[in-house]
Amino acid sequence: MPAAGVVLIVAVVLIVVALVVYLVQTIVALQQISTGLDDAIAGVGEIVEKTAPVAAVVTDINANLDAAVDALEGLLIKKAGLGDAVGLVDGLYPGAAAEGFRAIDGSADVKPPRIAEVYTRGTLTLARLGREAPIAVVSPAGGPVLRNVTGGSLAARLLYPEERQGRPERLSRSPVIGTEAPVQYEPSHEPGVRRRMPTNGGTTGADPGAV
C-alpha cells in the first residue's frame, strides 16, 4: 500500500474517532436534558392540576363578597342617604368617594360632605378610639388620636355624661323591688293596665303578694 493510502486511512480514522468522542458526549448531555425536562414537565403538571379549581373557587368567593358589598352599600345608602353614605366612606377611606359605590350610578359624582357635619359626636368618639383613625384626624372635637392604651378603661368614661361618671355618689339610688320594697305595686290583670292610679308617695299594695 502506498504511503498516501496509509495517511488517508489514518485521517479517516481520526475523523471517525473525533465524531465518536464528541457525539457520545453530546448524547449524554441530551439525555440529561431529557431527564430534566421530564422532571420539569412533571412539576408543571402538578402546578396545572393544583391550580385547576382556583378559578372557580376565587370566582365564587368574589361573587359572595360582591353580594355582601352590594348589600351593605345598599343598606348604608338606605339608612344614611347617598350623600351621607359617601361622606362616611370617604371619612374612613380618604379618597374613596371619587370611586363611588359600584352598584349606584352617579355616586362617584356626589360631593362628600364633611363627616363632622353628618355624624354625631358618638360616632366620632367611637371612631377616635381606633388607632389613627382617619375620621379622628379631621374630628372638630380635637383630642388625641391614639387611644390611651394604659388607661383605656378609664378613658371609656369620657364617652358618658360627666354627672354619671364623676360624681356617682350624688345620684339617687336605684329603686328597691321585691316583697320588702318600700313602695309596693299592685299586679294588674292585663299588661299595661293598672287597677287604680297611684296616689302621692306611691301606691300601697292591696295584695300582700304583690311584686
Added chain:
Amino acid sequence: MTLWWIGDIVLLAVVLPVVVYLLRGVLAEAKAIVPSVRGIAATAAAGSKDLDAVPLLLTTQDQVVRTVENVAAYGGSLDVIIDDDEER
C-alpha cells in the same frame, strides 16, 4: 499520486479541524442547556410545593359564605332597628 497526497492534506488540515470545531460547538451548547433545564425542574417542583395550600381555598370559600350569611343577618337586623333616611 500527487492528487492523493493533496487529498490527504486537505483531509487532515481542513476537514478534520472543521469536524472537530463543529462537534465541539454542538457539545458545548448541549452542555449549556443542562443546568438551565435542571433549574426549570427545580423551580417547577418548588412552585408545585408552594401550591400545596391551594386546597385551603375551599375552607376560605366556606368561611366567606358563612361570613356573608352573618353579614346578611346583621344587615337585616340593622335594617329593622335603624330608621331609613327618608323616615328621619
